[in-house]
Amino acid sequence: MSTTENTQLSRRRLLQIAGIGTVGAAATAVAGPAVWSSAAPSHKIISRSAWGFAGWQAGGPPRLNKAAITHFVVHYHGATGGGDSGPQVPRSIDRDHKADPKNAGILYNFIITQKGEIFQARGYDYKSGATYGANDFSIGVQLHISGNQKPSAAALASLEWLYRHSHGAMGKKKALKITGHQDHTATACPGGPLGRWVDGRGQELYREMAKKLGGGGGGPTVPAYPGRSAFKIGKKHPAVKTLDQGLIRKGYTKYNDGDGYQAGTLFTEYTRRNVQAFQKAQGWRGKDADGYPGPETWKRLLS
Template identity: 30%
Template sequence: MQFVSRSQWGARPSRYSLVYIADTRGVKIHYEGTAVPASLAKADNHRLCAGRVRDIQASHLANRMEDYSDIAYNAMVCPHGYVYEGRGAHKKTAANGNQPLNIAHYAVCAMVGDSGLTQPTDAQLNGLRDAVEWLRASGGAGSEIRGHRDGYATECPGGPLYAWVTKGAPRPGGSAPSKPSAYEPFPGQGWFKKNPNSPIVTAMGRRLVAEGCSAYGEGPGPQWTESDRQSYARWQRHLGYRGDDADGWPGPSSWAALKVPNV
């Protein structure tokens, strides 16, 4: 991976302390959504890329309506395949559309736009995969690779990038990954302890009801509640767990056994 740290590209300090997250379900791919000069992809124009990242950070810090703490993305990838550290690993993004979406996935932005440079280069696609794998290894990112538009009403990451995402985000010249599981990957115990509001919680609750483990007075719904924890504890006891192993906080083995469908 051709990695460019914050200090190397000249990042300004964050305005506020960035929110720590232990892990995510995966990564969402973004594009700039504005015009990007086609000439940026020329080999001798790589010298312009760090300045472009600085400009994007400056525009985000100047956006008082959104009141960004920093550049919104965890990483950016230039047409030459370099990965620029944005907020970085274990930091909540501000790019996915709302707080639950920002907690669920990291955000990686490719330097392509809606005009000019719209088609990602092969080097850039490799860089995007590098960024995803870096966030998996260093930030606890899960297996999902999705587009910004998955779960939020937007054109991002644009047609060409989204087509690549829907093919499984393969490296150029390589084969696409195997078809993902029909079941939701385990989002991490820490995710549940943050009281998430997510369709994953609803899907989990419906599976618990179907397995005869309901402690719900009403619902289930998307907001994690004590009823969800009590229902999950019943599921853990159903599987034979006892004591602290049946405390109602999901773990990877009990989650895999529950088979929560993808949402």
């Protein structure tokens, strides 16, 4: 199948870019249109035909413009059935999405289950319909968990693999930004533990990829310091979210409301105390550790 050839070529190309070398063909095999097998999933993409996709409606989705894709957007399922696995997962999502006759069918590009299975939905063939406001420049990946469920190690390993794999598969020379649905649309998706993954490990992964691909001017840089006025208790500023992501990445999240520390635009007393803990860890005292980030705190937290 041409799908298999393309995938293997892309995987090799990605490994070349990453300087990792070669890998056995078994690790890159794509499931063919055979009968469903419940064998332990390795990192492979289970094709639409393999999971029994019923076909598009409403004329089918528009083709994906690979050159335009800059973002890898993470979603959760959020509803009942999170934690299910096997081909019934993409089948039931497809049925739900087709309930709207204007939808061509399953809106995501990929679905990942808690077992680590990766199901091709729109894949790299068709444009995402999952992230209102960002579908022109993103692929949408759903981790099949309910809102507060913790993603399994297998699911996260598959998510990381798919992120890396997507660069080769779409011929990307710059790292894809990892964002959550809520970074583009007013939604709670993907809050909870998965949202924290996006803000923490997800950003680290992006920086790793940016470093590997390097040379194209797409490497990570510390964003410009927004000025002290961005950080006032009880006030919102977009830079606070960036600050929070730095705190999460560096592990300074001890102060929170009991539901874990989450990145957001509101500067709270929790934010201030976490920043203060980071400043004290730099050996700073007194006014240098007041919990309000100055340019040096900003630089150290975000580099």
